[in-house]
Amino acid sequence: MSQAAIPPETARPPSHLFYVTRLRRPLVDRAEGVYFWTRDGRRFLDGSSGPMVSNIGHGNRTVIEAMKRQMDKATFAYRLHFENEPTEELARRLAQKMPGDLDRIFFVSGGSEAVESALKLARQWAVATGQPKRWKVICRFPSYHGGTIGALGVTGDLALTETFAPQIQPMPAIPAPTAYRDRDNLSMEQRGLRYADMLEEKILAEGAESVVAFIMEPIGGAATAALVPPDSYFARIREICDKYGILLIHDEVMSGAARTGRYLGGDHWNCRPDIVTLSKGIGSGYAPLGAMAASRRIVTPVLDMGGFQHGYTYAGNPLACAAGLAVLGEMERLGCEANAAAMGDLLMAELHNLARRFPFIAGIRGKGLLIGADMVADPVGFTPLPKALNANQRLLDLAYARGLIIYSRRIRGDGVEADNFILAPPLIITRDQIGEMAAILGDSLEALARELDLPVDG
Numbered sequence: 423m424s425q426a427a428i429p430p431e432t433a434r435p436p437s438h439l440f441y442v443t444r445l446r447r448p449l450v451d452r453a454e455g456v457y458f459w460t461r462d463g464r465r466f467l468d469g470s471s472g473p474m475v476s477n478i479g480h481g482n483r484t485v486i487e488a489m490k491r492q493m494d495k496a497t498f499a500y501r502l503h504f505e506n507e508p509t510e511e512l513a514r515r516l517a518q519k520m521p522g523d524l525d526r527i528f529f530v531s532g533g534s535e536a537v538e539s540a541l542k543l544a545r546q547w548a549v550a551t552g553q554p555k556r557w558k559v560i561c562r563f564p565s566y567h568g569g570t571i572g573a574l575g576v577t578g579d580l581a582l583t584e585t586f587a588p589q590i591q592p593m594p595a596i597p598a599p600t601a602y603r604d605r606d607n608l609s610m611e612q613r614g615l616r617y618a619d620m621l622e623e624k625i626l627a628e629g630a631e632s633v634v635a636f637i638m639e640p641i642g643g644a645a646t647a648a649l650v651p652p653d654s655y656f657a658r659i660r661e662i663c664d665k666y667g668i669l670l671i672h673d674e675v676m677s678g679a680a681r682t683g684r685y686l687g688g689d690h691w692n693c694r695p696d697i698v699t700l701s702k703g704i705g706s707g708y709a710p711l712g713a714m715a716a717s718r719r720i721v722t723p724v725l726d727m728g729g730f731q732h733g734y735t736y737a738g739n740p741l742a743c744a745a746g747l748a749v750l751g752e753m754e755r756l757g758c759e760a761n762a763a764a765m766g767d768l769l770m771a772e773l774h775n776l777a778r779r780f781p782f783i784a785g786i787r788g789k790g791l792l793i794g795a796d797m798v799a800d801p802v803g804f805t806p807l808p809k810a811l812n813a814n815q816r817l818l819d820l821a822y823a824r825g826l827i828i829y830s831r832r833i834r835g836d837g838v839e840a841d842n843f844i845l846a847p848p849l850i851i852t853r854d855q856i857g858e859m860a861a862i863l864g865d866s867l868e869a870l871a872r873e874l875d876l877p878v879d880g
């Protein structure tokens with residue numbers, strides 16, 4: 423389209439869409455690599471991969487061509503009527519990527535669906551194996567596992583759950599291992615064990631015979647902004663789950679698909695979960711795609727019982743899986759795990775530099791290209807900034823106005839209140855583009871400090 427034919431933003435008709443707010447955004451024109459261009463001629467660096475989705479970057483021709491080829495064959499073939507090649511092949515490839523014996527794959531179209539599937543598979547496994555009293559899924563606070571009613575039951579974020587409380591079956595929760603905030607005399611590893619032991623205490627308080635599973639994000643996402651537990655946490659959690667015959671569900675919707683420098687977040691600790699949920703990066707924005715991986719030990723009794731009583735119309739459709747298969751191929755060809763690790767180190771160093779200039783940034787954390795930090799009134803005691811400042815949204819807006827997209831939230835619940843932000847660009851980002859990101863973020867923080875009267879050093 424020629425420049426002359428582009429309608430000015432002001433001439434846009436009112437929208438019939440509604441999402442969270444009445445916010446209007448510029449019309450997107452195209453996207454390539456780590457950038458978006460809008461119809462009014464602006465360029466944005468996608469510093470958050472949307473909501474941590476576009477892992478292989480935008481406009482990948484190999485994926486687009488693979489999708490076109492599949493579209494010419496069949497865009498949809500219902501799984502109860504036909505098998506299809508891309509779905510079979512993607513399941514085979516994903517099974518190879520999963521830890522331990524998790525070689526059974528169940529496709530869905532998004533992260534919440536993957537979590538719902540895991541909650542239901544765990545429950546049906548309990549019934550199928552003669553443990554019908556087990557139904558509770560212990561979760562963590564804060565956490566985010568999706569927007570559907572079942573997933574909200576294991577989500578620890580009052581801002582998202584409070585209104586719907588009468589409709590939600592709330593599940594028992596333990597504190598997320600926010601060890602970086604603790605001011606005690608314990609080492610990080612001791613803190614990791616202390617947080618993990620809270621799972622055992624909760625199991626005993628609830629009655630072990632009533633608990634079927636524990637769900638956690640191995641590396642935190644939206645609610646905890648890339649929270650990384652101490653190393654000691656993981657083995658102890660596995661030990662406790664084994665001791666009480668409880669399934670361990672790793673929600674890798676955000677931390678999976680190479681985002682943190684390994685295919686799964688849990689791979690950094692050689693974790694052996696019983697169920698893994700995936701979405702976001704496995705479709706990388708080319709198609710709505712999610713998956714649940716489970717071990718045969720769980721799936722076999724469920725199928726023997728007469729079948730998994732669960733499924734979605736669009737699950738495992740050939741077009742989404744053709745996209746997912748091509749995404750996985752590109753992820754390997756482009757070396758996304760290695761680049762996420764290397765560029766993540768660089769971005770982390772840039773953020774530490776910025777934190778020296780802007781001491782209201784604290785608790786920098788993350789792995790690979792899933793990096794988060796808090797914005798606080800006091801970086802030692804982690805006193806939150808006043809809510810009225812709306813610091814997280816202001817930072818997002820100031821960065822957006824300067825052509826950088828970041829992700830930010832204010833999380834609320836159970837004694838934790840924090841403004842945080844996440845940096846998570848596509849995993850193909852280059853050294854120069856990391857520099858560009860850091861420069862725009864620095865300008866935005868400068869503007870935020872001026873606007874909210876926050877401290878600046880030097």
Ligand code: PLP
Binds near residue numbers: 473
């Ligand atoms: N689980 C985790 C860890 C997530 O980060 C998200 C989304 O952010 C979800 C589940 C829900 O995914 P979706 O929004 O695709 O339903």
